[in-house]
Amino acid sequence: MKKILTILVSFTFFASAQIFYVIDDKVEVFDPIANKKIGIISRGTFGEKVKEDDERIILKVQGFLKNKDTKTLYATKNTMLPLIVFDDDNNKNSLEIAIVKNKVSEDQINAWADAEILYYDTCSMCHAAHAPKEHTMLEWEGIFTTMRAFAMPTDSEADIIIQYLRAHAIDGYATDDDE
Known part of the structure; x- marks a missing residue:
């Protein structure tokens, strides 16, 4: 009976957790207590809402640390996709951050919408664009490096496309294309 009750309580907690996604590039994040800028968070990064006020939302963000890299929190174990680049050293793989409310959304599709359009517009000029789930992050790195010379996106556009x-x-973390 205790197991059933524990499972029910856990399910209720996770079902009620609000997840938010960063909807813009290079958004500043702050220490929620000191209200000091601590770094830059990437588009699509998600976190569980802890609390909010009129201007900010506090999110719990989790990621992966790379040996000897104290300035970056990564999305996946392969450490190819940065979530947060810190101004100072960080040694936590789970932390609470404050972010301006208009830079997050509960809709993951909203976080990636313009990046998806940019990818398909840029990468279908010469051929049909491939679905992102067809390749791993490492494969996309090589493919995009080769194809970039033909499509000629700006540096900013290239950053958005490779992040998408x-x-x-x-092996990425986004799930909006599975919905």
Whole structure:
């Protein structure tokens, strides 16, 4: 009976957790207590809402640390997709961050919408664009490096496209294309 009750309580907790996604590139994040800027968070990064006020939302974000890299929190174990680049050293793989409310959404599709359009517009000029889930992050790195010379996106556009491809790759974390 205790197991059933524990499972029910756990399910209720996770079902009620609100998940938010960063909807813009290079968004500043702050220490929620000191209200000091601590770094830059990437588009699509998600976190569980802890609390909010009129201007900010506090999210619990989790990721992976790379040996000897104290300035970056990564989305996946392969450490190819940065979530947060810190201003100072960080040694936590789970932390609470404050972010301006208009830079997050509960809709993951909203977080990636313009990046997806940019990818398909840029990468279908010469051929049909491949679905991001067709390749791993590492494969996309090589493919995009080769194809970039033909499509000629700006540096900013290239950053957005490769981030979109990595997040939506077979080994990426984004799930909006599964819905």
